[in-house]
Amino acid sequence: MSNVLDELYSIILSRLKDKPEGSYTASLLEKGKPYIARKVGEEAIEVIVASTSEGKERLVSETCDLLYHLLVLLAVEGIPLEEVYGELRRRMK
């Protein structure tokens, strides 16, 4: 069964492959892996700031930005989402 993260990951993979005009994902690929990794860090900081002062709606929005950029990083690294799910399951007590 597919969930929203799987669906988004699949769209990201197709953007990285087809590089359509106007795709933000494709523009990230052009900027390179260190840039994408930095974006993950920036978005994580925005999550921290939102959690301390900006309210729940903002926290949800920044969480989405963080998850999206994390998925792009995993996709660029060639790590299937199933591998992350598997590791999370392995850790579950």
Ligand SMILES: N=c1c2ncn([C@@H]3O[C@H](COP(=O)(O)OP(=O)(O)OP(=O)(O)O)[C@@H](O)[C@H]3O)c2ncn1[C@@H]1O[C@H](COP(=O)(O)O)[C@@H](O)[C@H]1O
């Ligand atoms: N879920 C997202 C998503 N979340 C966040 N973002 C983008 O991430 C950026 C975060 O904002 P920032 O201010 O930090 O960055 P910025 O100044 O816009 O960009 P930078 O120059 O800093 O990289 C915004 O441009 C958002 O549009 C996303 N961009 C795309 N998606 C989804 O990814 C899929 C593919 O999108 P495209 O590649 O654009 O077709 C689609 O399903 C989209 O809905």
